[in-house]
Amino acid sequence: MVHEPNNWGRFGPDDQRGTLNLLTPSVVLDALRAATTGEVLSLALPIRGATSSPAPATVPHLRGRPLPQHFMSVDGGDYAAGARPIGEGLCVADDALVVTPHGTTTHMDALCHMWSGDRLYNGHPAARVRSYGATRCGIERVGGVIARGVLFDVPRRLGLDHLPAGHRIEPGELEEIAVPRPGDVAVIRTGWPQVWERSPEEYWSGQPGLSAAAGRWLAAHDVAVVAADNAAIGGLDARGLAAEGLADDLHLILLHRHGIHLIELLWLEELAATGRTEFVFVAAPLRVEGGTGSPLTPLAIL
Structure with a gap:
């Protein structure tokens, strides 16, 4: 049972797309105005062989992947x-x-990826996620995402190359950079992927990310998607696990309660180097029927 503000029922009792419903034709057309130079940047990590991927199988939350x-x-x-x-x-x-999307490459989480209790987002029965795939809230419901992207470059704001592993981004840090509009894609840069090249061990010793309060702040501003360059949107501890309890888990706040799709493991360094805060964000997951997620190559059009 959901006991805090949420989007269950907001877009109808049968809704399986969540805040992607905010991307109406008029919102998409308005978002296209964020492009001014026409330069296109990929925001995806390369898909490499197992020996060089930033996702060692010894990390607990990646077991079975x-x-x-x-x-x-x-x-x-x-x-x-x-x-x-x-x-x-x-x-x-x-x-x-x-390829298994979650934790191994740039990907989008479907609304069926995580839940608590016996209900998915919007009250759909969790029992509809079966061995052959999810018959509710699967990744095929997404279609394409074209929206205004807003880059929250928190390390740059703090004068850092990347955030420390224990840093949890608070709402005030986001608000100092920008206030998103309904239907925006909030793109969160921690800079943490740079650490992989220096030390894979340090990369998995913990990770910075959003605090629960920042997740709720973004949800309150009706963003369509939350995307980040870390592995789990929220922070991770030294075991590779989220430190928050169920009430404050970022996936439950965003995916489960608010129907906000998540994109993880972005590469944002070239975008950050441009100094741009606003751009056109484009992404389209593979149309995997019943999929809990999909590899993704998001694009920023400047």
Whole structure:
């Protein structure tokens, strides 16, 4: 049972899209005005092989999530070894990718990804998340996201390259940078991905992130999506777990109670270097029926 302000029933009893409903045609058209130069930046981490991914299997919250596997099914070596070309002189390279989105690459969480009790967002039965996928609130409900993006570059505001691992971003720190409009995508930079190159061990020794109060502040301002460059939107302790209890868990506040989709493990360094706070945010998850999330390549159009 939800006992604090929430969006259950706000968009109708059958709603499965949450605050993405705020992205009406007029809101999208208004968001497009945030682009002024036409420069396009990718906000995604590269999908690498398991040996170089910033998500070691020893981290507790990643157990059961295999790291990305990318391999070639047909390559130039096959033809060098005598494989016949397709048609006269026509060769082809082909590959395969196995990826679990959560915790292993830039991805979007569906509204069925986390819940408490026996109900998903908007009161949908949690029993509808089954072994073959979620029949309620799956990632295929998202479609495309085109919105005004607002970059909350908290380290820059504090004069830091990245936030300390124990830092929890409070509402006042966000408000000093910007106040989002309904339908905005709030993009939170902690700078923490830079730490991976210096020390994977330090990267997983804890992570900065939003406080519960900051999550509620963003929800109160009707953002459509919350996106961040850390692994879990909120902070993590040295065990790789969220330190908050259920009442203050960021995923429950945002996904479960307010229907706000989450995007995690962004790469924001090039965007931060531009000094831009506003831009057009574009993203479209894979249309995986019943999926709890999807790999994603968000774009910032400046």
